[in-house]
Amino acid sequence: MKHTISAMALALSASTAMAQDNVTIEFAYSYSHLFDVTYEAMMPAFKEKHPNIDVKFRATYESYEDGTNTVLREAVSGTLPDVTMQGLNRQQILVEKGIAQSLEPFIAKETDFAKDGYHDAMLSLSTIDDAVYGLPFSVSLPVGYYNMDMMKAAGVESLPTTWDEVITVCEKMKANGVDNPIFWGWSVTGNWFLQALMWSQDKPIVDNGRMALDSPEALAALEQMQEIFTKCDMQNIEWKAALSSFAAGEIGMMFWSTSALGAVERSQGDFELVTGAFPGMGETPKGLPAGGNAAVLTSTSEDPKVQEAAWAWIKFITSGEGAAEVAKTTGYMPPNKAANEVILADFYEANPNKKTAVDQLPLLRDWLAYPGDNGLAITQVIYDGIERIVTGDATDMKELQQELVEEVSDLLPNG
Missing domain, CATH: 3.40.190.10 (Periplasmic binding protein-like II)
Structure with missing residues (x-):
């Protein structure tokens, strides 16, 4: 009996520790009719890699303008999400207002960041004053x-x-x-x-x-x-x-x-x-x-675990594996070299309607604020x-x- 009680105590202790290690982050994005299926498709792989991170999805924004207006209000009321998806042309105002946080400290810790498909041409869409403030998630033309x-x-x-x-x-x-x-x-x-x-x-x-x-x-x-x-x-x-x-x-x-x-x-x-x-x-x-959006860190949490969890989510959804779901479930192009050239090597040939925008990439210009x-x-x-x-x-x-x-x-x- 003593051994049984000890085993139960150990199991309870382990489950308590696991619960304490769990981190919840809040996430908001626009256009539910376009992206709901995308995030649903991503979640199993994300949970497999990060079983201790729970992503709480907030009510979706109606549009990119609505998303920016909402975040500006939330910054005043102190109710910002940890990660928000913002239109590529709406990032600068969040940087100027001190709402968007630089991702440079997180990128500096990544030893394989370039190998994951991120390169200057893609990051430039979200680079302001020589610092990266967002990771482009989806690009459209x-x-x-x-x-x-x-x-x-x-x-x-x-x-x-x-x-x-x-x-x-x-x-x-x-x-x-x-x-x-x-x-x-x-x-x-x-x-x-x-x-x-x-x-x-x-x-x-x-x-x-x-x-x-x-x-x-x-x-x-x-x-x-x-x-x-x-x-x-x-x-x-x-x-x-x-x-x-x-x-x-x-x-x-x-x-x-x-x-x-x-x-x-x-x-x-x-x-x-x-x-x-x-x-x-x-x-x-x-x-x-270039249309589309980027994942922006807006967390006000001082807990390093929340910050790291938010970064893990941003990095996953914009990585080759996560970004590939963008092409498969929408018509957006992943602004990620690994997704487009490795994971999706045969996808566009089998889906010529989705290849049309890719063929226009040489025409890509800034969507200006x-x-x-x-x-x-x-x-x-x-x-x-x-x-x-x-x-x-x-x-x-x-x-x-x-x-x-x-x-x-x-x-x-x-x-």
Whole structure:
């Protein structure tokens, strides 16, 4: 009996010690409809490697703007998560506010960091003032989604390469009885498609520290949007509804982030889906903005175990093994060399629709944040202006450009 009691005491002592060694970290991310399946797919391998770390998932952010706004509020209330996923263009404000923590001390302890697939070209997306503040988790580029059944029924056999060709396809579809031939992603987070049209002309929206909304390239972008919206009779529908309508076979062409490809494929109707490179303004785009997000350490815990657990989670989800699930479950590209070149060596050849964005990687440019504390407000001003084009409320693009320049100037640090 004495031996039995001793054994029980030892077992209880061991289980108590294990419980004490367990660490819980809190994690928040955007776009549940895109990433829920990704994190679910990652968790078994993570728990196998780190059985003592529990990841508590917070309610997801609606968008990258919502994610940044939420974290800014949580910093004031003292309720920050340990790790947050933030849009690549929203990291700088968190660094400037002292919310994002440098990952340099953790990286310095890693002897095999470069071997895990992290290199300067990838880390530069989250490097601010020569220090790494986030590890890029997923990178996207804008692409075209095509319902080839609808295209062929309208007499179109090849994918359009310019917006003029897109408009021609719209007209053929309309002549064939298609009510809604196109959805063009003007509403995507961070004015991403406006930046895509400007980068297509090799012009950044923030040039040498100043907004370039008054540039000829910005006017050309607004005019290009107007042509697409009006000549294609594009309906002003909410983007989630548009994704559902395209997947259901009701929209002929959709221009959106490659990130949605996994979601579209999971709900796709009975039609041939093909993705194609983002069309250009009369020629191949000279550049395109990198979309996506990065894992940022925002923990306020002073417990070294929590900090190390948060780093273990960040490192795993962005490593070759973790990042591979990004490509498999979404349309994002893992910004990790090991994932793309080793683990996914055969994946893209077997999944050509997901390879489209990878083929555009030479065009990758920065997704730019707007200067000062009013970056989110500037994003909304531009969003509202573009919506006026969609609804037909704005018809004179030079006049709209001037209005946007004036409104945005009032929100900039130096006018």
